[in-house]
Amino acid sequence: MKLIATGLLVVMAAVFVAARAIEHAHPAASWVKAFAEAAMVGGLADWFAVTALFRHPLGLPIPHTAIIPRNKDRIGEALATFLKENFLIAPVVARRMRNIDLAGAAGRFLQAPAGQETRIRRGASRLIADLAESLDDERLGGLVKGAVSSRLKAMEVAPLLGHALASAINEDRHVPMLEAAIRWMARALEANEGLIRDMVHSKANWILKLAGIDSRIADAVVDGLRKLTVEMGTDPAHPVRLKVEQALADLANDLQHKPETRERVEAMKDELLANKSVGLWLDTLWQKGRAALIKAARNPDAAMAGKLGEILQSMGASLEHDPQMRRAINQFARRAVAGMAASYGSSIVKLVSETVRGWDARTVTARLEDAVGRDLQYIRINGTLVGGLVGLILHALDRL
Structure with a gap:
C-alpha cells in the first residue's frame, strides 16, 4: 500500500510536468496541470500527516511529529482506561453476558456427530491422563489420603x-x-x-x-x-x-x-484410622485407582468403550433441552465472569498499561503500523485524489 500511494504521487508529479510542458500549445492541459498540482499537494500533506504519527518525516525533528513513540505511555494508559470503563466492569460484562447462551452452545457442542464426538472424547481422555501423570504422585497421594482421613475423622459414622x-x-x-x-x-x-x-x-x-x-x-x-x-x-x-x-x-x-x-463406635473408628495398616490400604487403593484412571484415559476407545462419549452427549442434551438447567448455568457463568471482571479488571488494565510502557518506541511504532498502516496508506491515496478534485474546482473558480 505504501508503494501504491507513493507511486500515485509520482504519477501526479509526472503528469504535472507533462501538462506544464504542453500548456502553451494546448490550453486545455491547464485543467490537467491544476488537477496534478493539487493532487501532489494533497498527497504530500497526507504523507506528512501519516508519517508524523509514527516517526519524524525525513528524519527532521519537526515539532509535533513522531506522536506515537513520544506518547506511548499515555497511549497505554488511555487504552487501559478505555478497556476498563467499556469492557472490564461488572455491569457491562453482565449486560453483554445476558445475551450469550453459553449453556446452549456447550450443549450443542457436546451433542456432536460421531466423528467429532470421538475427537472430544479423545481430547478429554488425553487431558485427564496428562493431568493425572503430571501431578506429584507422592504429594497428591498424601493429599488424597489426608483428605479421606480428615473427612472420616470429622464424620460421625455411628x-x-x-x-x-x-x-x-x-x-x-x-x-x-x-x-x-x-x-x-x-x-x-x-x-x-x-x-x-x-x-x-x-x-x-x-x-x-x-x-x-x-x-x-x-x-x-x-x-x-x-x-x-x-x-x-x-x-x-x-x-x-x-x-x-x-x-x-x-x-x-x-x-x-x-x-x-x-x-464406642467413634473410638473404634479413630483407632482404626490411626492403624498403619489402614494407611497402607489407602495408599494401595490410591495407586490402583490412579493407574486404572491413566490406563483407561490413554485408551478411551478400548477401556472406556464410548462411555465418556455417551455421558457427554447426555450432558449436552440436558444442557440444550432443560430450560431450568440452562438458565441456572448461564446465570452462574454470568456471575462468574462479572465477578472476575470486578476482581481482576484492575489487574488486567495494569497489565495492559505496563506492557505498553515496557515496549520501546520502535516496537510500539511497528505494532501499531502493522495494525492500521494499510488504512493509513488509503488516506494518502484519498488525499491525492481528493486534492486533485479540489484543484479542479479552484481552477474552475479562477477561470470564472
Missing part, C-alpha cells in the same frame, strides 16, 4: 451405620446376610466337630469317661447345634433367629440414639 442397618431391616435386606451367617455357622460346625468333641472329652471327669458318657454328651452337643442351624435356616420365626433380629434392631437404634454406643 448414626449413618444405624440408619443403614435400620433401613436394611425395614426392607428385609438383612435376611440374605442373616441366612449367609447361619450357613457359615453350619459349615464351621462341620469343620470343627472334632474340636468340639475334644473339648467335651477334656472337660469330663474320669467317671464320665469310664462310663462312656462323654461321647454321648459330645454327640448330643454336636447334634443339637446342627439341628439349631438347620431350624434357624428353614424357619423364619425361629426364636433364636427372632432374638438375633431383635438384637440387630436394638443395635440400629443404639447406634442412632444411644450416646454410649456412639462414643
Whole structure:
C-alpha cells in the first residue's frame, strides 16, 4: 500500500510536468496541470500527516511529529482506561453476558456427530491422563489420603451405620446376610466337630469317661447345634433367629440414639484410622485407582468403550433441552465472569498499561503500523485524489 500511494504521487508529479510542458500549445492541459498540482499537494500533506504519527518525516525533528513513540505511555494508559470503563466492569460484562447462551452452545457442542464426538472424547481422555501423570504422585497421594482421613475423622459414622442397618431391616435386606451367617455357622460346625468333641472329652471327669458318657454328651452337643442351624435356616420365626433380629434392631437404634454406643463406635473408628495398616490400604487403593484412571484415559476407545462419549452427549442434551438447567448455568457463568471482571479488571488494565510502557518506541511504532498502516496508506491515496478534485474546482473558480 505504501508503494501504491507513493507511486500515485509520482504519477501526479509526472503528469504535472507533462501538462506544464504542453500548456502553451494546448490550453486545455491547464485543467490537467491544476488537477496534478493539487493532487501532489494533497498527497504530500497526507504523507506528512501519516508519517508524523509514527516517526519524524525525513528524519527532521519537526515539532509535533513522531506522536506515537513520544506518547506511548499515555497511549497505554488511555487504552487501559478505555478497556476498563467499556469492557472490564461488572455491569457491562453482565449486560453483554445476558445475551450469550453459553449453556446452549456447550450443549450443542457436546451433542456432536460421531466423528467429532470421538475427537472430544479423545481430547478429554488425553487431558485427564496428562493431568493425572503430571501431578506429584507422592504429594497428591498424601493429599488424597489426608483428605479421606480428615473427612472420616470429622464424620460421625455411628448414626449413618444405624440408619443403614435400620433401613436394611425395614426392607428385609438383612435376611440374605442373616441366612449367609447361619450357613457359615453350619459349615464351621462341620469343620470343627472334632474340636468340639475334644473339648467335651477334656472337660469330663474320669467317671464320665469310664462310663462312656462323654461321647454321648459330645454327640448330643454336636447334634443339637446342627439341628439349631438347620431350624434357624428353614424357619423364619425361629426364636433364636427372632432374638438375633431383635438384637440387630436394638443395635440400629443404639447406634442412632444411644450416646454410649456412639462414643464406642467413634473410638473404634479413630483407632482404626490411626492403624498403619489402614494407611497402607489407602495408599494401595490410591495407586490402583490412579493407574486404572491413566490406563483407561490413554485408551478411551478400548477401556472406556464410548462411555465418556455417551455421558457427554447426555450432558449436552440436558444442557440444550432443560430450560431450568440452562438458565441456572448461564446465570452462574454470568456471575462468574462479572465477578472476575470486578476482581481482576484492575489487574488486567495494569497489565495492559505496563506492557505498553515496557515496549520501546520502535516496537510500539511497528505494532501499531502493522495494525492500521494499510488504512493509513488509503488516506494518502484519498488525499491525492481528493486534492486533485479540489484543484479542479479552484481552477474552475479562477477561470470564472
